[in-house]
Amino acid sequence: QSVLTQPPSASGTPGQRVTISCSGSSSNIGTNYVYWYQQLPGTAPELLIYRNNQRPSGVPDRFSGSKSGTSASLAISGLRSEDEADYYCAAWDDSLSYVFGTGTKVTVL
Amino acid sequence: EVQLLESGGGLVQPGGSLRLSCAASGFTFSSYAMSWVRQAPGKGLEWVSAISGSGGSTYYADSVKGRFTISRDNSKNMLYLQMNNLRAEDTAVYYCAKDRVVTPTGWFDSWGQGTLVTVSS
Numbered sequence: 117q118s119v120l121t122q123p124p125s126a127s128g129t130p131g132q133r134v135t136i137s138c139s140g141s142s143s144n145i146g147t148n149y150v151y152w153y154q155q156l157p158g159t160a161p162e163l164l165i166y167r168n169n170q171r172p173s174g175v176p177d178r179f180s181g182s183k184s185g186t187s188a189s190l191a192i193s194g195l196r197s198e199d200e201a202d203y204y205c206a207a208w209d210d211s212l213s214y215v216f217g218t219g220t221k222v223t224v225l
Numbered sequence: 226e227v228q229l230l231e232s233g234g235g236l237v238q239p240g241g242s243l244r245l246s247c248a249a250s251g252f253t254f255s256s257y258a259m260s261w262v263r264q265a266p267g268k269g270l271e272w273v274s275a276i277s278g279s280g281g282s283t284y285y286a287d288s289v290k291g292r293f294t295i296s297r298d299n300s301k302n303m304l305y306l307q308m309n310n311l312r313a314e315d316t317a318v319y320y321c322a323k324d325r326v327v328t329p330t331g332w333f334d335s336w337g338q339g340t341l342v343t344v345s346s
Contacts, residue, residue: 151331153270160320160336161262161270172334204270206331212284214260214331219269 120144120205120217127223128195136220138188138205144215148208150188152181155202164203165190192222200224227251227335229321234340241311241344247304247321247337255279255299258324260333261306263317263342273319274306275329284329289315311344318342 121139128134140146152165163172165181168188178194188207192199205217233245247259260275274295275284283295294307304321318339325332 149330149332151333153333155270160338161333162336163332163334166325166332166334202269206270206272208329208331213286214272214275214284214329216262216270216272 120207120215122203122205122217122220124218125221125223127225128192129225130195130197132195133191133193134195134222135192136190136203136205136222138190138217140186140188140207140215142186143211144186144207144209145183145188146186147210150181150183151206152179152190153204153206155204157201161204195224197224227323229323229335229337231319231321231337231340234319234342236343236345237311238346239312239344242307242309243311243342245306245308245319245321245340245342247306249302249304249321249323252323254297254302256327258327258329259295259297259304260322260324260329260331261295261304262320262322262333262336263315264320264339265314265317268317271317272331275324275331276304277329278327282328308342311342313344316342316344 149167153161154164155161168183169181230248261273322333323335
């Protein structure tokens with residue numbers, strides 16, 4: 117089963133904008149919704165973005181998602197220290213499985 | 226408030242079996258698909274298995290197909306994962322996750338705190 121590809125790390129100073137890419141294929145991102153999860157150190161993941169670009173209630177509008185073709189991206193604007201976490205993209209695959217991205221560790225410098 | 230509480234993790238020898246449970250509360254359990262997602266120490270997330278709200282449809286990752294069985298008891302609001310023929314590479318924290326709809330989509334709007342499974346001799 118395929119895995120979605122993300123950069124292993126990303127960083128920025130407080131207030132900056134950080135973007136995380138997620139590359140998939142026609143069988144997953146190309147035809148299905150993309151989800152993003154945030155995992156703070158030592159905790160369970162939490163839903164950050166659903167259906168490509170929708171934010172659950174309670175998620176700040178500093179977080180935004182987009183999708184184009186077989187790729188997706190997560191942008192964090194106005195970076196804050198509490199955004200330091202691991203971020204995972206995910207999508208259903210037409211092979212009847214669910215695939216997560218390789219994960220990106222965001223560091224606030 | 227949605228609550229998911231996993232249990233059943235522990236130390237097991239290679240080739241052994243273990244049954245994980247996830248107790249759900251705070252929502253109409255049968256109306257939502259559920260999944261198991263695992264995370265090996267220091268590694269990323271890996272989806273393991275999913276089950277529809279009725280329990281009539283199940284899905285598995287290739288890495289566990291034929292060894293793991295997902296099931297649910299909607300009368301008890303319980304999700305299970307029967308794990309057989311365990312391997313060292315199954316060592317991970319196992320999370321149960323609630324889907325947003327009745328069929329699996331991966332739209333996980335709630336997660337449990339996880340239970341650790343260690344496969345070692």
